[in-house]
Amino acid sequence: MTNILNKLLFASSLIVATLTTVQAKEELLDRVAVIVNGGVVLESEVEDLLKSIKQQAKNNNQDLPSDTALRIQVTDKLINDSLLTQIGERMGVQISDAQLDETINRMAQENKMSLAQFRQTIINDGTTYEKYREDVRIELIVGEVSRNNVRRRIFVSPQEVDNLLTAMKEQSSNDIEYELGHILIEFPANPKQADLDAAKARANKVIELLNEGSDFAKIAITSSGDSNALKGGNLGWKNINEMPTLFSELIAEQPKGTVVGPIRTGLGYSIVKVLDVRGREIVEVEEVKASHILIAPSVILSDEKAQALLNSLLAKIDAGEATFAELAKEYSEGPTSVRGGDLGWADPTNYDPAFQKALATMEKGDYHKPFLSSFGWHIIYLEDRRMVDATSQMNENRAYQLLFNRKYAMENARWLKEMRDEAYIEIFEKDAR
Incomplete structure (x- = not known):
């Protein structure tokens, strides 16, 4: 609501009277193009989007309809965006700077550019990078609001x-x-x-x-x-x-x-x-068959002690004093302990990012040294890898x-x-x- 009020206050003060010694002169800097509930769409927003679409069409050698027809579509989109961002504010939908950066980085990669190159391309098209970021943020909010409201129907x-x-x-x-x-x-x-x-x-x-x-x-x-x-x-x-x-x-x-x-x-x-x-x-995907032992830190068991315990278990396996499965049944936490830590065949992308990253460095028969995931400290035994036709699955x-x-x-x-x-x-x- 604060953003809407600020925008309305800004819009109401856009006609500025500049007094000189000769006469008073009015200068129209901007105007309200559309009122949408408690919010507004400014003429500058309409013009900016029109300019952006025309630039994209020029880059792609694409013909556009008349300015009148194009303005109707642009205004329609901005009305939808304003309406959905207002709903998003009431829902508490927010897009963090980290999420925004991740999205823009992905867009740069999809265009086979570095972030610096992508940013320069935006500037060359006549848009400031800061405005482009906020436009992307609005698109993400609009998408999130739509998904949240439509999927329940x-x-x-x-x-x-x-x-x-x-x-x-x-x-x-x-x-x-x-x-x-x-x-x-x-x-x-x-x-x-x-x-x-x-x-x-x-x-x-x-x-x-x-x-x-x-x-x-x-x-x-x-x-x-x-x-x-x-x-x-x-x-x-x-x-x-x-x-x-x-x-x-x-x-x-x-x-x-x-x-x-x-x-x-x-x-x-x-x-x-x-x-x-x-x-x-x-569609073919790689699956891995792995086992793990999980130790979750607590008030009693610090990170250092959990890591030391797992290192001692690896030493026992290396010395032939116990098998991985035996130690998993005795020490591991979580539902896989009764199976000796066996995770079965699975797509590694379904695992915690840290677990997935650890598996990516392993060969068949390897043991991975202790590492920390969102669940706690792990060691992994990689039994095998296979490629499967995932189409039917x-x-x-x-x-x-x-x-x-x-x-x-x-x-x-x-x-x-x-x-x-x-x-x-x-x-x-x-x-x-």
């Missing part, structure tokens, strides 16, 4: 998972992924038949333009009511099972360039284009995630529409004074 039943698993086994097309573009011609709230007819006419016109070779991304930015509009409507790569059922039935086995629609949904008419097609690779989890993702996109759109319908939103014309 989604239920995936065991029967749905079983049905999808059966379908996945039967469909050879499951090995094919489609890069999809999506344009949504929205219905207004409580539409009348005339509204439905007008939306369908617009959708048919969009399909006509696409079939004549018009740029999909440009039309999506101009006309789409979907949350991906500013990304040119790109939904990313999806296989048949990841798509809404209405889409999958029409997209299956279609070649690159196919346009389907209009598809009527609860939100409007959808138009989908197959931007590209590719095959799916088999991961199918059940993947089926659940596919169903969840399929429902998430539609439910997120519904939730956001509900939030906007309940909000007070007032948009001011650009030339208003």
Whole structure:
């Protein structure tokens, strides 16, 4: 709430009167573009985002629609961001500087740049690095708020998972992924038949333009009511099972360039284009079979004593006085002690980061010297490594995630529409004074 009040106070003081000996002169530095509940979107924010999108389009040699159409989409996004950040404040959602740094470092790596190079690229595009960081922070908050509110509205039943698993086994097309573009011609709230007819006419016109070779991304930015509009409507790569059922039935086995629609949904008419097609690779993961002995420090047992105890156990194993399993049953804490510390076959990425790092340095038959994880002090015996085809093993989890993702996109759109319908939103014309 403090941030909102500060922003309102700032916005209210933007018209500054500069008095001179000759006359009083007014200088308009900024203005309120939109009121969203207790918050505001400033004209400078709209202009900054417009500038950023135009720069990205220039870098990618991408055509953009008119400034009027682009401004509508930009304003719409900033309204959503303002609404969700306000909800985030009430929920107590915060993104720490450490989380922000980790995200930006990952973005730099994905672009195959060092952090310094990535930062310079941002500056070269006309944005200060500090502003870019705060924009990323807002995106992270918006994403967290959406996930927290939408996932509680989604239920995936065991029967749905079983049905999808059966379908996945039967469909050879499951090995094919489609890069999809999506344009949504929205219905207004409580539409009348005339509204439905007008939306369908617009959708048919969009399909006509696409079939004549018009740029999909440009039309999506101009006309789409979907949350991906500013990304040119790109939904990313999806296989048949990841798509809404209405889409999958029409997209299956279609070649690159196919346009389907209009598809009527609860939100409007959808138009989908197959931007590209590719095959799916088999997933293989490395598993390790390891055992460990865990000693947790306490008031009685210090870190130094726990580490010394584990070193003495390694010495007994080395001298042949006891086996690892025998010592684990006697000394180790936690549920694996009754199994002689045996952790079974597992993907090492599922372990505590320190445990995972220790395993990465070991060869078959090695013992690892004492190290500290979030659970306490460990020693490890690595029995074996193997590569496994994880496709079948991961199918059940993947089926659940596919169903969840399929429902998430539609439910997120519904939730956001509900939030906007309940909000007070007032948009001011650009030339208003």
